[in-house]
């Protein structure tokens with residue numbers, strides 16, 4: 389998924405650097421999980437996973453990829469799965485959702501131009517057809533769940549499929565804070581749901597939708613061999629930039645405002661987007677966290693200076709550091725926007 393700071397393409401390298409330092413174990417806590425790419429990587433290595441994020445749509449992905457540990461069979465819903473032997477059950481259910489008649493709901497009424505003509509700038513996040521598609525799918529998933537036709541994990545898996553599908557059709561350049569004023573060809577395509585990969589390991593994984601520091605301070609039993617920290621590294625808050633994924637995941641008819649139709653996000657502001665509060669919060673996480681090793685990703689352009697990070701971490705034990713170049717991809721098509729920046733990795737073995 390397109391997501392600021394997604395570690396999908398870096399997690400192999402992060403793991404390599406951990407192996408070099410013998411930072412291994414059987415459990416890991418992905419404290420700022422976002423798209424869950426790091427949690428998924430370690431789940432595939434059969435680590436017990438704990439994951440968390442402030443955003444609810446991330447929690448949906450965590451439920452679907454990390455907490456769920458069975459292949460969904462949708463046995464409570466009345467579908468004749470035998471009719472297509474070559475399709476797995478998740479794909480069959482997605483096909484049924486794909487083929488439902490369109491419904492205009494909260495998304496099409498607020499984020500497509502036909503329904504928002506009354507605004508100074510009609511919103512062009514989705515074509516009307518795709519807005520109706522999102523609504524019909526989200527409403528059907530909710531009804532099935534409330535009518536007890538799908539299990540809790542099947543519910544999250546289906547919403548996760550929708551969340552993973554939406555970015556391929558959104559008329560934006562990466563984040564949802566603004567929409568294009570002309571249609572990007574991607575947005576004009578007819579929407580089809582994409583199945584997610586189901587991952588299975590041998591553990592009771594735990595997933596959370598909390599502020600990391602509250603979680604770590606209040607649940608002292610939350611323990612893992614390794615804590616992986618990948619906090620925001622600049623002033624840009626995640627909640628406003630992904631407000632539409634949040635609303636599709638929650639589907640709670642929020643009060644929205646402004647050109648982009650933003651939902652309220654006071655409760656989801658991150659202290660990591662301000663240098664002073666970020667330093668205090670990081671210090672608390674390291675102090676209260678119940679771990680042996682801590683691995684932290686940061687960025688050479690981050691608001692906490694490298695020296696301050698080294699200072700905090702070295703108070704708590706033996707640490708090391710590595711940085712390497714990688715190409716930052718900017719989705720706004722200007723080649724010049726793609727530039728090499730440094731990924732910084734901090735490693736700490738905590739003094740007992």
Ligand SMILES: C[S@@+](CC[C@H](N)C(=O)[O-])C[C@H]1O[C@@H](n2cnc3c(N)ncnc32)[C@H](O)[C@@H]1O
Pocket residue numbers: 391392393394395396419420421422423424425426440441442443446598599600601618619620621626627657658659660
């Ligand atoms: C750099 S992104 C993580 C990206 C993730 N590693 C991935 O591969 O997708 C930072 C994440 O931290 C979350 N976040 C920010 N402050 C938080 C807090 N105080 N507690 C929990 N999550 C927080 C954001 O919502 C965002 O998803």
